[in-house]
Amino acid sequence: MRIAIIGAGCSGLTAIKNLAEAGLEEIVCYEKNDQIGGNWVYTAASGDSSVSETTYMISSKWMSQFSDFPMPDDYPDYPSHQQILAYFQAYARHFQLDKYIRLNIAVLHAEKIEKERWRLTLSDGTQSECDYLLIANGHHAVPRHPEWKRNFTGKYLHAHAFKTNQGLEYKRVLVVGVGNSGCDCAVEASRAAARVDMSLRTPQYIIPKFVMGKPTDTFAASLQWLPQKIQDWLQKISLRIQIGRYRDYQLPEPDFSPTQAHPTINSEIFDKIRHGKIHPRPGIQSISDQTVHFTDGSSSQYDVIIAATGYKISFPFFDPDFINWEDAEQVSLYLRIFHPGHSSLFFIGLLQPQGCIWTLAEAQSKLIGQLLTRKIQLPSNWRELAIAEGKHWASQFIARPRHSIEVHYYPYLKQLRRMIEGKKTR
Known part of the structure; x- marks a missing residue:
């Protein structure tokens, strides 16, 4: 079972960690930049996706730290972007994630092939195939x-x-x-x-x-x-x-x-x-x-x-007519992870919570690890549930493009935890 992950930001890192912890070994994560951290790697260039020079978190360290890797005691309630990047780097070192990550390698194209598998065309001129594809490329890269x-x-x-x-x-x-x-x-x-x-x-x-x-x-x-x-x-x-x-x-x-x-x-x-x-x-x-x-x-x-007019959801490695949610007001994914048309394609961190995204990405990754090691299984009607969930979340918020992937933090986390424990979700 070969698993590919696109992006080594916060969502990609916790995906690697939790899949490896579940016992999955054939994992490779492609990161287009020269280091991990995603948007938390500050660069002064205006065209790069990164935080600004003076960015601080808007969720507190108490509610943002991963469940098994607390932030340092000397961090303030709201850490700076430098401190958050150092935290991610420490997380990767502690759980030895570097061995799964290929830096300076962008996924130029991803296409679905026979038997629900995937072929990736990479920026180094090579191609790679995998059984499962996890998308963790973030959603703050393409301005609206x-x-x-x-x-x-x-x-x-x-x-x-x-x-x-x-x-x-x-x-x-x-x-x-x-x-x-x-x-x-x-x-x-x-x-x-x-x-x-x-x-x-x-x-x-x-x-x-x-x-x-x-x-x-x-x-x-x-x-x-x-x-x-x-x-x-x-x-x-x-x-x-x-x-x-x-x-x-x-x-x-x-x-x-x-x-x-x-x-x-x-x-x-x-x-x-x-x-x-x-x-x-x-x-x-x-x-x-x-x-x-x-x-x-x-x-x-x-x-x-x-x-400050927001961002478009973008998957530059997919053909435009394959998956395109740039202007969608509703995104239909079961548990905000599973696409009803592609059972081997998972999205990590493709949500806008009223709280911190990393802890939800961590729970998503634990769930996928449980699923791929066959400790749990999705309900037989999960594809229908994906459509129903999209409508449900859309009804919870004012109809605006920025709310197309919005979730209520605690009810959503409860859903994930119930599924991880093998309980049915509604």
Whole structure:
């Protein structure tokens, strides 16, 4: 049984570790870069997929560490990208994962062949075949650009290319989007720019990193025994106590529950707004040259626009007509892993949790290890369940492209654990 994994970021690493731990030996992981770590390998080049120079985690170390490899005691509640990369490197050394990884090898093409097997064309000019293919290439590599991009004659860049605030000195900057990337870009830009505005089309929950002295995710974890409606109510009350009303920050009030959209975790944005360093603006109506017209009838001129408008799900190694979810609002996979049309193809980390992705990728990998060693089996109707699950998750969140792979962290983790234990899932 030969298994190939694409990508040696957080999801690929835990996949290797858990498959090997299950007793599977013929594992090879292809990583196109010269080291492990995926997006957590910082590079200054704007075209590379990496964190920015000042990135810190938005989930706490307590809720992000792998189950059998705790983060160092001296790590802060929210580690830096340098510390997270060092953690992944230590994880790989401790579990001796390097022997399974081929660095500087990209998978140029993956095609399905007879008997549900796969043929991979590699960047070193060779080909390889495998019985099972695990996709762990991440989903923050291909930026989603807005249609008005071509109308702006100033400097335009996507948040993907924003690595530092150098070059923004004395500039008028507009950040479009108030997700996690958007708020990070706005905060960093405000340290250098003459003025920073932040445009948002719809309301968004922006949540501080600490609630009642605890990291936000550990506080949320303490509420899991309560019914969802009560959890939502308590989260709203705690937010009201901590930050007041969003309109106090010139932000629109959300008219939905905190769990219906992917949250933004950021404490600094509130301080910057109240100190006049960042100015919220409504959505964009149109752009002419360097003038941006907003939906409230106002307009302003900008030197730079930073578009924090999300990413497309991309599998550059598949033919476009094979699997293409770039613009999908719903992705149908059983347990967010198993494709109903390809029983030997597994996706690791292809989800957007309201929590840390790595711990879910770890559980996904344990499940696959159990499955391939025949300790468990999928239900006979898993293909039908994949379609039903896609519809179920889509119904849980506001219909936006960013929510096509969204999951509720704890209910999803419970599903995985039940399956790992050999229990049926619904």
